[in-house]
Amino acid sequence: MLRIRRYIIQITKLFIFLLFILILSSCRENNQKKEITEIIKSWQGKEIIFPEGLIFTKYGKDTIEYNIPVSDYKIIMYVDSVGCTECKLLLNRWKKFIHEVNLMANDTVPILFFFYPKDLREISFILQQDSIDIPVCIDKENKINQINHFPSQQDFQCFLLDKQNRVIYIGNPIRNEQIKEMYLSAISNGKYSPSVQSSGITRIKVDQTNFDLGILKKDDNKKVCVIIRNIGKLPFVIHDVKTSCGCVQINYIKQPVAPGNTTEVSLTYHADKTGLINKTVSIYGNMDISPLTINLKGEVVIAEKNK
Known part of the structure; x- marks a missing residue:
């Protein structure tokens, strides 16, 4: 009976989730709405096949002996070779999420990354940079995707x-707070309850x-500051700040801002690639306008050699 009850709860949450996705997509094209809905429906209850011969490593370079354990729950993340790996991963947030899952489940829920790499050195660097020491699979032949045919959309x-x-x-719990809550609620058998971060909207x-960042030379850094004033009647709290690229470093104070006071969000753009700059920070x-979207424009050019 308990298993049936859990299944009914999960199905109910699935329909709530579908409704949530449809609401978020209300301003998009109808065909995109349909595509998202079909992805969720087609993958619900589908078995993920793990091919034989997968090689697990530490930090993407040191091979280790590791067998995928039998556990009540597991989380898997597939990372393809398309686009900026660091931008897609957001490992600093994964690190916090892994810690939260481990505390909740007493280290019984494995979190597995499967990389189909275009640059193994890049993956190794960013894993070490963020101290992600869990087993990761470097799937050079893309075996797990060839068997399961994962969706092409990274979310x-x-x-x-x-x-x-x-x-x-x-869905990606790092990029969507509601998906994160659903993951944690399932893992904790419904005991998880997200903390209340604010008593209301200000x-x-x-x-x-x-x-406008102007014209930057490659490897330059450009800092701008977003000044936010609380003109409401309740304390203002920043819950999270997300960027479209890892090339933007973000700093802000997490303490509540009293009515009438201001807070500052510092954004530092690192010009790692040449070309036009078109980045967003959410x-x-x-607050009454959430998310607040910040746009960064400009251009990065190659530095002229000294004549």
């Missing part, structure tokens, strides 16, 4: 699996949301 290349490796939820005023909090 749907992460899965919460049950004991039989069937998909309970699909109003804010921002002087500038569009920044600031989430208990």
Whole structure:
């Protein structure tokens, strides 16, 4: 009876999740809505097959002996070779999430990364940089994707699996707070309850949301500051700040901002590639315009050699 009850709860959450996705997608094209819905439906309950001969490593370079354990739950993340690996991964957030899962489940829920790499050195570097020491699979032949045919959209290349490796939820808990809550609720058998971060919505005023970084030379750094004033009646709290690229470093104070006071979000752009700059930063909090979107524009050029 308990297993049936859990299954009913999961199905109910799935329909709530589908409704949530449809609401978020209301401003998109109808065919995109349909595509997202079909992805979720088609993967619900689907078994993930782990091919033989997978090689696990530490930090993407040192081979280790590791067998995927039989556990009530496991989380797998597939990372393909398309685009900026560091931008897609957001390992600093994964590190916090892994810690939260381990505390909740007493280290009984394995979190597995499967990389189909275009640059093995890059993966090794970013794993060491963020001290991600869990076993990761470097799947040079892309075996796991060839068997399972994962969705091409990066937001749907992460899965919460049950004991039989069937998909309970699909979606990236690092990029979507509601998906994260659903993962943690399932793992804790419904005991997880997200903390209340604010007692209500307040109003804010921002002087500038569009920044022209101008012409930068490659490897230059450019810093701008977003000043946010709390013009409401409740304390203002920044819950999270997300960027479209790892080339933007973010710093902000996490303490509540009293009505009438200001807080500052510092954004430092590192010009790692030449070309036009078109980056966005999303600031989430208990304000009337959430997320607050900050746009960074400009151009990076090759530095002239001294004549």
